[in-house]
Amino acid sequence: MKREMMEKVIAFDMDGTIADLYNVNNWLEQLREEKVNPYRDAEPMYDMEELGNVLRKLKAIGWKIIVISWGAMNGTRKYTEKVKIAKREWLRKYNFPADKIHVVKYGTTKHSCCKYAESGILIDDNEKVRKSWKLGKTINPDNTLIQKLEALIA
Secondary structure, X not given: OHHHHOEEEEEXXXXXXXXXXXXXXXXXXXXXXXXXXXXXXXXXXXXXXXXXXXXHHHHHOOEEXXXXXXXXXXXXXXXXXXXXXXXXXXXXXXXXXXXXXXXXXXXXXXHHHOOOXXXXXXXXXXXXHXXXXXXXEXXXXXXXXXXXXXXXXX
């Protein structure tokens, strides 16, 4: 367990960060109807092969890659379970090299999912979530995300 306490993590949000949920037609209406299609149908926001290659290099030098994603706001427990499955399927579909995947209740503080980590970087499109991160740096994902991650390798 002591080894785990020394882990450094790169934590990815999904919706609006790597999965383009907000450009799925009628995404909000579908979520309110407790449909999981938008989570499955979202296009990647990056070239997932290129992103995956960079993440595998980071893993090779000791970074743990995790996903911390919220379920739908006001979703029932049953719907949240379906969302978890859909998000895991999306990550598998695009070969995202996550060591751990946390799909948690909407609004959960993301650093609370990383009690095993000494430090970390959160990549999240939500400024409020980035400001609440307590384990180190944050990155607002943009078209330079892959270059920012490559800079960690050098």
